[in-house]
Amino acid sequence: MQREYPPRLFANEPLCCGFPMSRHQTYGNKNGNVNRPYYKCKDCSDMVFDDWEGIRGGNPDCACNPPRISRGQIERGSDYTFRCARGRCDFKMNIEDWQE
């Protein structure tokens, strides 16, 4: 059987602090993120997932220019929250503010 990999979000390494971020993979953690590829910045420890988990049409647009579909995720201590899928802007919206 052929193993299926999730489609990647980034065609190239995203930049952070002026350098390309390095690619890693999660090995399961308390948040239930198992085997998800992600990029991490060596300088500021910012990280962003390199998959389409939680990114769906119908999500609010983030504050990037041009705006992109945000990523919805469950965050510790709060409800479902939308954030910039690529970690480029500071967009953040709670699902209760999105669903009228």
Ligand SMILES: [Zn+2]
């Ligand atoms: Zn950085």
Ligand SMILES: [Zn+2]
């Ligand atoms: Zn954004």
